[in-house]
Amino acid sequence: MAERHPTSDFVVIGGGIVGASIAYGLAKSGEKVLLLDEGDVAFRAARGNLGNVWVQGKGATSHAYADLTRNAANRWGGFAAALQEETGIDLHFRRPGAFYICFSEEELERRSGMMASINEHATVRSEFETVGPEELRRRLPEIGPEIAGATYCPDDGTANPLFLLRALIKAAAGFGATYLPRRKVVSLCRDGEGICIETEAGTFHAGRVVLAAGLGNGKLAPQLGMTAPVRPVRGQIMVTEKVRKFLDFGTNFIRQTVEGGCVFGESSEEAGFDEGTTLSVLRETARRAVTAFPLLRDARVVRAWGALRIMTPDGVPVYQQAPGAGNVFLITVHSGVTLAPFHAGEMAVALRQNRLDPDRYLPFSPERFNVQAA
């Protein structure tokens, strides 16, 4: 703790896609930013996710979330182009639209109904189509005979999440931000007007703090009088050897990368902080993938891993400004890839103004979880 760093205007805690997006947005607009990250032992959703820029079906319980998602996805193209210009890194962003593959007619019907209901409430438009089995076979020639259909949304896209994270940190640094890994935050406390941040390697002082530590927010937020109701939801993912291009669109659980590997996974498990894999889940995931695209039977899986989603009780993001001094901001979302343009854009602007507009951000306040059950 002998190491004492000069005060930074902004300290962003959490070097995943969410924290890096915010650090990038702040640094780009001229703020002095310090981005604190954990080491390799951290639960890194940013390094374990599928890489979908996903719109369809999001916001079933919150039209504010549907709108947030749609606006962010609509900005992804410009966002990726700017990052590429600033860093030379191609994020492999594509937006051909995506199919949500349904295994039964009932599932397809339920899905269509849910999508239609979101569109009744959302104010940002996003069209979708319900695609029957014959039409689906025309658009996805390798689709399996047992598939009942799909919902198609042209607003969905995919990106390489590893390139995204690398580009965000590189661009933030290019705009003067400081990125410090292996600085797990041990404790936080108010210190006069600012915040004192004690890490495993040095103490830092911030004018303003952004808590973007993913699952870590659960323990960090209460130290500054806030609550981050968040729990880990495990997903298990596999990637195949590189094979020739057969899937030009996104799907809800299989993505073929630009290089040719197929990344697939869709499991959702309450497994605490265990980020391992299990044979039963991997077997079922592989079975469904082969049912969807029978040719995958010939593709060998080269790697499998588990990753922990950062989930709020209703799946909708939490954005909150601390009451009183107001110099602490809580950001907890599981859609870091999709919402990256929002975090680097509108959210960074709000942070600079030191004001999350109560009207705009009320739907994202954690207060919504405190309503007494009737």
Add this chain to the structure above:
Amino acid sequence: MFRPLDDKGGKAVAIEIEGRSQIVPAASNLAAALLSAGFSPFRTTPAGAAPRQPYCMMGVCFDCLVEIDGLPNRQACLETVREGMHVRRQQGAAAIGEKGKAR
């Protein structure tokens, strides 16, 4: 370029490399046998079509991928030669499914 350390005139088998018959020491490692035969490159990369040769020779780098008896993306360094084995260069990403030739 490559010289076997234990060349004591043991048994040999015939394998086919890109349609051409080649006599190689029996039970030898396929990647080693291909290197001895001057086979190059083993594969080309899916993204940039760059040529690749074995690098690690221990199953980690995947740079020695070849097609063996019609099956794509086999790691030559983890295979032992067999009489009549057909080896082809792995050109870019493997084709799979009915449109590919595998299986």
